Structure formats: C-alpha cells, structure tokens
C-alpha cells in the first residue's frame with residue numbers, strides 16, 4: 133500500500149505534491165520521490181529511501197527547477213527493499229517518462245525479460261519500473277506530433293496482471309498527467325483550473341473538496357482543460373462525482389473515526405493482495421520470495437513457529453494446517469520463551485518467524501538463536517526490508533499495507549493467509565498434497581475476501597451487543613480446534629482495547645477448572661466449528677455451550693450459516709459464512725475484532741493507542 137499524488141495546475145507542483153504526500157504518509161513511509169515537468173526541459177526527479185523528511189532534505193540541498201505539473205509517491209515496499217533505487221518515480225532510460233505505482237504487477241518478471249531482450253536497462257528490483265519502459269515504448273510506437281500518454285497507458289494496462297494504480301507524466305506531453313486503476317484506489321480532485329490525482333482525498337482536501345471516483349479498469353487524463361476518463365479500450369467511461377465533507381484528519385482515516393476501524397474494513401482487500409500472484413501459469417503454487425531450496429524443504433522433519441501476541445495466535449492456527457496438510461510435526465512457541473528452554477533444533481528444522489512489524493525483539497532473538505543452531509528460518513512479515521526478514525533465510529511478505537492502529541487486525545488475517553500458503557507449498561514440494569487438492573484450497577482461499585466482506589456487512593448487531601456489555605466485569609472466549617486460537621485472539625483484543633478481564637479457553641478444558649468462573653450473566657463468546665466435516669468437534673462444543681448456559685452464562689455464539697443445532701442455546705447468534713474448517717479463522721476472527729473495538733469505544737477508550745502499549749516492541 134503506497135501513497136500517490138499527481139498535480140496539474142497553476143501552483144508550484146512540488147509544494148502541492150509534497151504536502152499531499154505528507155497526508156498520505158500513513159500509507160507507507162519507507163521511501164518517497166517526486167517528478168516535475170520543467171518548462172521546455174526534461175523531467176526533474178528526486179527520490180530517497182526513508183521517510184518523506186529525507187526527500188525534503190535532499191530537495192532543500194539540491195532544489196529542482198520549478199514547474200506546475202508533477203507526480204509523487206510515498207512507498208510501502210513490496211517488490212524490492214526500501215532503497216533509493218527502488219523508490220518511485222521510476223523512469224525509462226531517457227527519463228522521458230516517470231511513473232509511480234501502488235499495487236503488485238503479477239506478470240512483471242515476464243515483462244522485464246521481454247524489455248531486457250529489447251535492450252532496456254532496468255535499474256531497480258521493483259515491478260513498477262517495467263511500466264515506465266513499456267510506456268516509453270508505446271509512446272514511440274504511437275508516433276505522431278504530440279505524445280498521447282493516455283493511449284500509451286491504456287495499451288500498457290491491457291498487458292498488466294495484478295492490482296495497480298499508476299500515475300505517469302511524460303516530458304513530451306506538457307501539462308498532462310495520466311492515471312490508471314485496477315483493484316487499487318485512485319481519486320481525482322477537481323479545483324478551479326487545477327486537478328489532482330491521489331490514492332485518497334486526504335492528499336488534496338486542503339485545495340478542493342470536489343472529487344471524482346474512478347471505476348475499475350479506467351484511465352484518466354488530467355490537463356488544465358479538464359479531465360477525460362476512459363476504460364482500458366479507450367471508450368468513454370462513467371464516473372461518480374462527489375463532495376467530500378470530512379475534515380483533513382478524518383480524510384486520512386478514510387472517513388473512519390479510528391485507524392483500527394479502517395484497518396478492519398480493509399481486510400477483504402488485504403487478504404486478496406496477500407493471495408495475489410501466488411499461482412503460476414500451470415496452476416502451481418509459487419512463493420517467489422521464498423528462497424529456501426525445495427530439496428531443503430523436502431528434508432525438513434520439524435517446523436517450529438515463533439511469534440508474539442496476535443502473530444503467535446496466527447502461528448497456533450498454522451500448526452493445524454501444517455500438520456494436516458504436510459504431516460510434519462509442528463511446534464508453536466511464544467518467542468520470548470523459546471531460546472530460554474534450550475529448544476532442540478538442527479539443519480532439518482524449519483523455523484517460521486511471524487511478525488507484522490518485522491522488528492519485534494523477542495521474535496528476532498528467537499530467530500537468531502534458531503539460526504545459530506543450524507535451523508533454516510522463514511519470516512512471514514508485513515514490513516518489507518525490516519530486521520526480521522533481513523536476518524532470515526527467506527521471507528514471505530503479507531501485503532496488508534501499513535497497520536497504524538496498535539491492535540493488530542488486517543495483519544493477523546494476512547498472516548493466516550501466508551501460513552496457509554506456506555503449509556500448501558510444503559505439501560506441494562514434499563508431495564503430501566496433490567496439485568488439484570492444493571488448487572482447491574487456493575480456490576477456497578480466493579473466496580475469503582468476499583466472505584470477510586459479508587461478515588463486515590452484518591456487524592451492526594455485534595456492535596450493539598458490544599455497547600450493551602460495556603459494564604461487564606469480564607468476558608470469556610471458548611473454541612475448539614482452530615477456534616481455540618481464535619478465542620485467544622478475541623480475548624487478547626478485548627484485554628488490550630477495553631482493559632477488561634478476558635480469557636480464551638479450549639472449550640474442552642473448561643470442565644477442568646475455568647468453569648468455576650461462570651456466574652449469572654457472564655458473557656461467554658463461543659466459536660463453533662462447522663457441523664460439516666468434523667461433526668464430532670461441533671457436537672462437543674454444542675454440549676459445552678449447554679454446560680455454561682445451565683450455569684447462567686450469557687452465550688454469544690459465533691456459528692456458520694445454516695448451523696441450526698446451536699440456535700436453542702444462543703442468547704446472541706453471530707452468523708459467519710460457510711468455510712472449510714481450517715479456513716474458518718479468516719471469518720470467525722472478524723466479529724471478535726469488531727466486538728472489542730466497539731466495546732472499548734463505548735468505554736471511552738482511545739482504540740488506536742491503548743494504554744501501556746506500543747505498535748512495535750523492540751525490547752525483550
């Protein structure tokens with residue numbers, strides 16, 4: 133997830149673009165760059181790794197020539213680490229065209245090879261750079277007296293797979309900026325004689341509140357004369373114009389009151405992005421970034437997962453998938469405990485370190501210890517170029533985009549997706565799963581974004597329930613199988629946000645002690661496994677619900693659509709879509725996030741920054 137700005141108008145473009153990027157820095161801040169059309173000259177560009185402040189410093193030391201047309205980018209790295217060379221804009225070899233991009237171009241490797249064959253020299257590791265070169269070629273091929281950058285963009289977009297927002301400018305098309313979007317946001321701001329393009333309205337709200345929403349697969353051309361929008365084939369397209377009435381800080385949060393709400397809402401997109409580009413032309417799972425030799429993976433005889441907090445809960449769920457699909461024994465351990473018990477590892481141990489930030493010290497120390505023992509370490513991480521992936525043998529990035537709220541939500545769901553992918557990949561290289569079985573799970577995973585969306589659309593009763601429980605003294609969470617880590621995660625969210633006593637239990641453990649906690653009207657959330665497949669699990673948990681209800685608990689039952697057996701025992705029923713048992717956490721976790729967020733808000737807590745916590749815990 134990156135931030136993009138484009139400007140055409142009468143003001144100094146650099147000022148407009150930089151102030152827009154500042155408002156978009158929440159979308160990513162590992163590098164930033166700008167390109168400006170100079171009067172009668174080539175494009176002037178500057179880019180720097182690190183926060184926007186680094187770019188501003190570079191521009192202060194070496195000012196660019198002035199101009200009133202420009203583009204800019206603040207990056208959250210996906211392909212290629214956060215370096216100066218990988219920062220956007222990217223240009224063709226003659227620096228005639230500059231382009232910025234948000235998203236993932238899935239077929240970039242094939243395009244890159246084709247460009248290299250035609251003599252193009254690509255200087256970065258990014259997927260984006262191919263677009264600059266393709267645009268330059270298309271402009272040349274179109275010929276003519278004037279550069280038709282919009283038509284060149286349409287031609288290029290027709291060749292791209294994946295998700296992308298692109299914004300480009302060309303030295304031979306003075307006064308013009310062109311944008312394109314597929315599965316990634318881009319809005320137009322319409323001022324008086326000036327136009328803006330941005331990933332969201334926060335970038336231009338200081339200049340105009342009149343916006344145009346671009347649709348899927350559309351190309352937009354901005355000049356001071358106006359805005360032209362077409363589809364990728366050049367046919368005029370319908371667009372929606374609207375007035376933005378948010379203030380600037382609400383705009384950064386996409387109109388949500390908190391980043392956490394926004395991040396919960398972004399989960400369908402985040403899950404879809406993490407799945408992007410993982411299947412090759414022959415239907416085989418390909419995990420590009422995983423650079424551990426398949427032979428090494430074939431010889432693995434034990435998997436150990438290390439992580440903290442929410443990431444640890446993702447690891448607990450991963451264990452079920454890894455053992456079921458690969459038959460390799462899998463241990464999951466809280467990273468802070470791991471090295472102190474002298475764990476047994478050798479060259480045949482695969483350690484998976486899961487971390488959103490990539491900077492958690494406990495996880496880092498655990499992976500260092502594992503590598504010292506000769507184990508191979510695979511990081512599952514959301515932050516490109518952070519310490520944990522850098523110190524690991526391999527990495528699989530989740531593409532959740534920056535998570536700003538302290539409580540982890542979209543990172544968790546994407547960690548689950550990444551864990552499922554790793555488990556399937558191990559099954560593929562070791563031959564414990566057939567190709568068609570893997571493909572079937574991938575197909576089921578591809579339904580997840582839609583199913584998460586469905587859950588999000590039905591959350592009002594959950595919010596209402598959460599508000600009604602603001603004065604409860606405690607909430608318990610129960611689950612079985614993969615529902616047990618979901619229960620732990622639900623309890624963690626409530627603890628950290630609502631500062632309430634909340635515990636997650638394996639439902640079967642209840643009778644061994646915790647059932648003594650049940651008293652009249654104690655809210656107990658029960659995550660119910662699907663009645664299909666492992667019906668024995670389902671039947672057991674229905675009995676557990678009856679046991680707690682008989683002792684006065686107020687039961688809040690999370691169960692899949694069509695599960696009628698739970699209805700008589702549910703004081704509150706939360707429906708989730710039908711999913712295969714192992715994938716249920718992707719949908720079952722979402723109501724628990726919403727519940728915790730709403731309950732904490734009802735208590736008047738600051739949900740984005742709960743007390744005593746920090747987003748990135750860099751101490752042991």
Ligand code: F6R
Pocket residue numbers: 440441442443444486487488489490491492495538539540541624625628747748749
């Ligand atoms: C809970 C939460 C934390 C983190 C934990 C690990 O909502 O966010 O429990 O999951 O501190 O952080 P990362 O994933 O950055 O290693």
